[in-house]
Amino acid sequence: MSMKRIWGVMAAGTILGLASPLLADVKKGVDAWQQGDYGKAVTEWQPLAQAGDPDAQFNMGQAYKLGRGVKADPATAINWYRKAAAQGHSRAEDNLGLLMFQQGDRAGALPYLQHAADRGEPRAQYIVGTAMFNGDLTAKNWVRAYALMTRASDSGLAQATTSLRQMDKFIPQDQRNDGIALARSMAQKAMQGSDEPRQEMPVSRETPKPLRTAALPPSRPAETPSAPVAAPTPKAAPAPAPAPRVATAKPSAPKVETPSAANGGGWRVQIGAFSAEARARTLWSQLSGKVKGLSGYQPYILTAGGVTRLQAGPLASGADAAKLCGAIKAAGAECMPKKM
Numbered sequence: 001m002s003m004k005r006i007w008g009v010m011a012a013g014t015i016l017g018l019a020s021p022l023l024a025d026v027k028k029g030v031d032a033w034q035q036g037d038y039g040k041a042v043t044e045w046q047p048l049a050q051a052g053d054p055d056a057q058f059n060m061g062q063a064y065k066l067g068r069g070v071k072a073d074p075a076t077a078i079n080w081y082r083k084a085a086a087q088g089h090s091r092a093e094d095n096l097g098l099l100m101f102q103q104g105d106r107a108g109a110l111p112y113l114q115h116a117a118d119r120g121e122p123r124a125q126y127i128v129g130t131a132m133f134n135g136d137l138t139a140k141n142w143v144r145a146y147a148l149m150t151r152a153s154d155s156g157l158a159q160a161t162t163s164l165r166q167m168d169k170f171i172p173q174d175q176r177n178d179g180i181a182l183a184r185s186m187a188q189k190a191m192q193g194s195d196e197p198r199q200e201m202p203v204s205r206e207t208p209k210p211l212r213t214a215a216l217p218p219s220r221p222a223e224t225p226s227a228p229v230a231a232p233t234p235k236a237a238p239a240p241a242p243a244p245r246v247a248t249a250k251p252s253a254p255k256v257e258t259p260s261a262a263n264g265g266g267w268r269v270q271i272g273a274f275s276a277e278a279r280a281r282t283l284w285s286q287l288s289g290k291v292k293g294l295s296g297y298q299p300y301i302l303t304a305g306g307v308t309r310l311q312a313g314p315l316a317s318g319a320d321a322a323k324l325c326g327a328i329k330a331a332g333a334e335c336m337p338k339k340m
Contacts, residue, residue, distance in 0.1 A: 039069045041063070054092065057080045057089070061092060061096075094116040096109075097112025100112065106137060119190075120190050143179045154273065191334060267321040268314060270335070271284075271334065272334050273309045281301070291330075
């Protein structure tokens with residue numbers, strides 16, 4: 001896997017989200033950002049970030065990463081991400097690892113990427129899975145590599161699907177079966193809200209070997225999303241959002257489809273991943289009664305690689321998806337906006 005293609009995968013992810021807690025000034029900055037007034041947003045966040053607010057620090061990292069409202073400066077972005085991550089800001093840690101890797105500090109990035117992969121970040125799963133397949137920067141572990149790449153592929157990361165097919169040519173069937181079982185276990189733990197245990201293996205920070213470029217095949221460059229803002233990360237559980245616009249009539253049962261049959265436009269929210277379809281249906285029934293407006297959307301049940309994912313939609317925009325996810329998270333479930 002070449003560094004250029006790994007960076008393409010990173011650029012295609014949801015790295016553009018901003019944290020919007022209840023703190024008024026931080027929220028004012030997010031509102032200004034969404035309106036395209038990046039300079040005002042930075043002005044709102046700067047003093048709060050310097051005072052130690054982790055959401056403002058994360059947002060400052062985003063501004064310096066993207067070069068909006070300030071001159072693009074990866075080193076300064078990394079510094080802000082690191083400050084927020086030290087306070088337990090998981091999205092800052094995810095972005096910290098990805099940006100450090102992109103800037104060439106692959107050994108230093110790996111611990112953060114491992115944590116991000118454990119939390120279910122597809123780009124981190126893709127990178128860590130590649131490293132573990134090759135045995136670069138960390139011990140070779142084909143079972144775990146296959147599991148992480150399976151999880152990244154199931155999330156819709158096209159490069160991971162391509163790499164998974166290439167892995168099939170090298171990894172024995174029994175290890176692939178173990179990897180699929182591990183991927184199901186990871187998905188189950190993610191839905192239960194418990195983090196998968198962190199990897200304990202040591203990571204070399206001295207003279208690391210580069211990721212080999214011949215082990216995995218080329219993949220199509222991913223498109224960079226145009227939307228600058230993804231789902232917010234509030235400090236506390238938000239109040240249920242107002243009822244979203246009804247897109248379709250309430251169905252009698254969730255629609256089951258394969259990834260190739262999925263709606264190709266608009267937005268959806270992904271509510272979870274399961275080892276059994278029945279669990280997806282049960283969760284949909286429970287949430288439909290708890291989350292105001294959710295029953296007005298079409299549920300989708302998609303099965304690939306032995307993992308069943310529950311989605312709802314379609315939604316008109318990333319902002320609508322973020323609002324719906326906020327209400328779903330307030331009801332105690334996982335949720336992630338997805339551009340289809």
